[in-house]
Amino acid sequence: MLLDRDGTLVEDVPYNGDPEKVRLLPGVRVGLDRLRAAGLRLGVVSNQSGLARGFFSVGQMRAVHARIEALVGPFDSWQVCPHDEADGCGCRKPLPGLVRAAAAELGTVPGRCVVVGDIGRDVTAALAAGAVGVLVPTPVTRPEEVAAAPWVAGDFCEAVEEILRRQHAVQPAVRPAVGRSAGRRGGTVLVVRADSAGDVLVTGPAIRAVAHHADRVVLLCGPRGRAAADLLPGVDEVVEHPLPWIDPDPDRVNPAEMAALTDRLAAIGADEAVIFTSFHQSPLPLALLLRMAGVPRVSGISEDYPGSLLDVRHRVPVGVPEPERALSLAAAAGYGLAPTDQPTLRLRAGAVPPAPARLGAPGYVVLHPGSAASSRAIPPELAARIASALVDAGHRVVVTGGPDEREVTAAVAAAGGVDLGGRTGLAELAGVVAGAAAMVVGNTGPAHLAAAFGVPVVSLFAPTVPFGQWGPYRVPTVRLGDAAAPCRDTRAATCPVPGHPCLAGVDPAEVVEALRVLGVPGEPVGPATAGVAVPATGGSGR
Numbered sequence: 001m002l003l004d005r006d007g008t009l010v011e012d013v014p015y016n017g018d019p020e021k022v023r024l025l026p027g028v029r030v031g032l033d034r035l036r037a038a039g040l041r042l043g044v045v046s047n048q049s050g051l052a053r054g055f056f057s058v059g060q061m062r063a064v065h066a067r068i069e070a071l072v073g074p075f076d077s078w079q080v081c082p083h084d085e086a087d088g089c090g091c092r093k094p095l096p097g098l099v100r101a102a103a104a105e106l107g108t109v110p111g112r113c114v115v116v117g118d119i120g121r122d123v124t125a126a127l128a129a130g131a132v133g134v135l136v137p138t139p140v141t142r143p144e145e146v147a148a149a150p151w152v153a154g155d156f157c158e159a160v161e162e163i164l165r166r167q168h169a170v171q172p173a174v175r176p177a178v179g180r181s182a183g184r185r186g187g188t189v190l191v192v193r194a195d196s197a198g199d200v201l202v203t204g205p206a207i208r209a210v211a212h213h214a215d216r217v218v219l220l221c222g223p224r225g226r227a228a229a230d231l232l233p234g235v236d237e238v239v240e241h242p243l244p245w246i247d248p249d250p251d252r253v254n255p256a257e258m259a260a261l262t263d264r265l266a267a268i269g270a271d272e273a274v275i276f277t278s279f280h281q282s283p284l285p286l287a288l289l290l291r292m293a294g295v296p297r298v299s300g301i302s303e304d305y306p307g308s309l310l311d312v313r314h315r316v317p318v319g320v321p322e323p324e325r326a327l328s329l330a331a332a333a334g335y336g337l338a339p340t341d342q343p344t345l346r347l348r349a350g351a352v353p354p355a356p357a358r359l360g361a362p363g364y365v366v367l368h369p370g371s372a373a374s375s376r377a378i379p380p381e382l383a384a385r386i387a388s389a390l391v392d393a394g395h396r397v398v399v400t401g402g403p404d405e406r407e408v409t410a411a412v413a414a415a416g417g418v419d420l421g422g423r424t425g426l427a428e429l430a431g432v433v434a435g436a437a438a439m440v441v442g443n444t445g446p447a448h449l450a451a452a453f454g455v456p457v458v459s460l461f462a463p464t465v466p467f468g469q470w471g472p473y474r475v476p477t478v479r480l481g482d483a484a485a486p487c488r489d490t491r492a493a494t495c496p497v498p499g500h501p502c503l504a505g506v507d508p509a510e511v512v513e514a515l516r517v518l519g520v521p522g523e524p525v526g527p528a529t530a531g532v533a534v535p536a537t538g539g540s541g542r
């Protein structure tokens, strides 16, 4: 747990060097005690440009920190940026240096850290490091910073409660022993994720949790998720079938086909089934077929009353990242990740071919403008300007897209870059992404390929669904775009607002700057430019 200081732990007294002026914010003392009691280690990450500006001395700052520790107890790490905006350091938030340094001092990685702060640059620094960011707004927090944050809590205590709840929710529940030996239950488990590639990819950690205990894992997926299903570790067999209550463009329900599906499910001989769904989908129609197929134990997330369709009816509050949402269902069903496994996205070793030789050495930037839902795609005209700006900044650009996006990728690549549009299946695309220094992409399945390889993401994220649920998971990320645009939370597949304003307003210079924040500066191609604005990160003052 990494905490911003001013405005998060203590009242923000500008450039304070006086221990007498330290005032704790409400709930901080109790919240920190709860975190320590839960065994979490605590660090502080704080910009203190007052040092560079000579407003107070290091000694005065230490006195302030001693006063804070006297009030709330010790911290395991103090990370302070002493620089001014003009110093060009790598630690001043929104850059991720302090978060990385704190993680290193605590003997962990940013992906296992949660950062709590009160302004946008705290959250940006967290995400750019690959950590989780929680915003606890104060009256000075800007509305656009609140809109862009992946996780917003009303106060410090509320943030702590939810952090601990989420941590607890992925610990496997004790369940009746039905297997052969303690800790390993064996048997065949049918896992289900019936929608598109991205949905299947984010369910990967939960499927690995099931696979850690099962003898055999069969994955039921839809046609649009098949290519991703074939990339997941832990899956022994894939069964593909469209489900008319999940598919966005479904056929009429055909009784004979449903009967055939039920027979096929029965033939799997599953000891139990775990039905993974998104927050707007129901597991109940499939649960009914599974009951008719004789599956004895069925688990799913359902707000709706399930009657006798579910043995484990799990519920998840809104806002939880999809991979954790699925992991919490696996845990409720009794399945946890192996102790050596982290809850990050991963692909099956050997399933991903190497990138084509003509791309040259790894380190290029993948620009993926398209999306199955046009509301989440980068406007082609903007993507072309981004390609051009990336080339000007010294990046090698590779433009990717599906077979039906060839026209767009050709036009974008004409502005700068190698066009791979329509030339890759999902596995080949994964191979290309694996060699990238970063990926520039909307909210679409391939963003999760980047997460699976730890490749930093510049996410042009249309706010049609919550960023905290669908943003790239546990990978260094910078979010761009207008998070408060009118399409917010509409789940629209086609942009409901003329001009696609949530993404159309992104300046290509923001993308170049985001790459710099992510530690991907490009190769200089001319005289160095100075004074690049930081429009992506917002926040002024501190």
Ligand SMILES: [Zn+2]
Pocket (backbone or CB within 6 Å): 081, 082, 083, 089, 090, 091, 092
């Ligand atoms: Zn610094």
